Amino acid sequence: MAFLTEHDKIYTTKEDICAHVGDDYADFMGAVTPPIFQTSLFVIPTEDNGVGELGYNYTRVNNPTIAVAERKMAALEGGEGALCFGSGMASITAAILHFVKKDSHVVMVRSIYGVTRVLLCDYLTKKLGLRVTAVNGDSTDEILAQVRPDTALIFLESPSSAVFKLQDLKAIADFARPRGIGTVIDNTYATPLYQNPLTYGIDLVCHTVSKYLGGHSDIVGGVTIGSRQRIEQISGERFLLGANMDPHQAWLMIRGIRTLPLRLRQHAENALKVARFLEGHPYIQRVIYPALESFPQRELVNKYLSGYNGLLSFVPDGTPDSIRKMISKCRHFQHGVSWGGFESLIVSISVGAGKEDAAASDVPVNLVRIHVGLENAGTLIEDLGQALKYLRQ
Ligand SMILES: Cc1ncc(COP(=O)(O)O)c(C=O)c1O
Structure with a gap:
């Protein structure tokens, strides 16, 4: 658990924060990058039974x-x-x-990351008796109509990471907060550079560090951000459940964040070129990328997002078999499930899914997702161009 120091507050732009917050040169013997404190234990004075004056014990x-x-x-x-x-x-x-306790009610947007959906709708439903209502999240009214007297939490992922659906964060927070309903958002897609949900009244923001924050496909990690009071409470839970990050992971995360603004700009520049190529391709039915004029929720994009990234989805005009073949023929896009690293990836999200499966997660049948990496955009377009031919062979 850490809180902003007075010194941290001198950095006010995103680039400066990425580069310098936490550079405590005097504490780290002048080191420009903080050392990896690869230690499980910190000794403390015998007269002190707590955390010692530096605030660390384990x-x-x-x-x-x-x-x-x-x-x-x-x-x-x-x-x-x-x-x-x-x-x-x-x-x-x-x-x-x-936010939840036994038998709490949760409203959840359907298109959230699949594992979070299973956590809420299956695991916690069985373990804690959660009652979860899944909504499409197409309008604020649709979401708020599902709130009940026992609703403890509204869980959002906006934009989501397969179809990039957005919600009106301020409208939802304005409704939830006075009623004592918690709001949590998975903000991984936007990254902290392009959307800050706490400023609209959302209670807690989560990120997987395994995507752009790390940026090099070499760490798995997560982070939750909020008010002092909430972070103090959750810190106690993290301690009990033993869920802290490893110091080496944290060091790689710090290094990743330093170049986040630069990397995101390049991912987005490449992705827009790829998205426009796909939009103009005769074998593609639909391209879903928030930066495109054709994206259905442009109003919410303009209201909430100040930038884009390398993730986009498309629906090829093909059979499940031809789509699999097309993916297997890519030479530069590697077949893989994650995103946010330097490398380009392609994965089928719902190829051949039954209509019911696809509807359950609000993801179109035959959706293919690509992560556009930091390689040369021309190479990537050429690669997709040659692979798409296999939809007809
Ligand atoms: C949007 C989103 N949220 C959360 C997660 C989970 O993160 P992790 O794999 O670090 O547990 C993922 C992983 O792919 C994701 O894509």
Whole structure:
């Protein structure tokens, strides 16, 4: 757990925060990058039974390298504090458990990350008796109409990570907060650079660090950001559940964040070129990318997003078999499920899914998702061009 220091507040632009928040040169012997405090234990004076004057006693509780990563994230999201976790799912689980108790009701947007959906609709439903109402999330009224007297939480992922559906964060927070209903958002798609949900009144923001924050496909991690009071409470839960990040992971996360603005700009520039190519291709039925004029929720995009990234989806005009073949023929896009690293990836999200499966997750049948990496855009377009021919062969 770490909170912003007075010194952190001198950095006010996203680029400066990414580069410098947490650079405590005097504490780190002048080192420009903070050291990896690869230690489980911190000794404390015998007269002190707590955490000692430096605030550390055991890495499951807290660690100086992890604290630097947390301060960067708190500053980037406009929160008072942040908590890093061993994975994005751990950060999401902690945020959900913060608000729900046995038999609570939760309203959830259908198009959220599949594992979060299983956590809410299956695991926590069976374990805690949660009652979950899944909504399409097409309009604020549709979401709020499902709120009941026992609703403890509205869970959002906006934009979501397969069809990029957005919700009106301010309208939902304005409704939920006075009624004591918690709001949590998975903000991974937008990153803290392009959308700050806390500023609209959302209670807790979660990110998987495994995507753009890390940026190099070499770490799995998560982070939750919010008010001092909430972060203090969740810190106790993180300690009990043993879900803290590892210091080396945190160090890689800090390094990733330093170049986040640069990388995102390049991902988005490449992705727009690829998206326009796909939109003009005769074998493509539909391209879903928030930066395109054809994106259905342009109003919400303009209201909430200040930038884009490398993730986009499309529906090819093909059979499940021809789509699989097309994917297998890519040479530069590798077949893989994640996103947010330097590399280009392609994956089928619902190829051949039964209509019911697809409707359950609000994802169109035959949806293919690509992550446009930092390679040369021309190479990537050429690669897709040659692979798309296999939809007809
Ligand atoms: C949008 C989104 N949220 C959360 C997660 C979970 O993150 P992690 O894999 O770090 O647990 C993922 C992982 O793919 C994701 O895409």
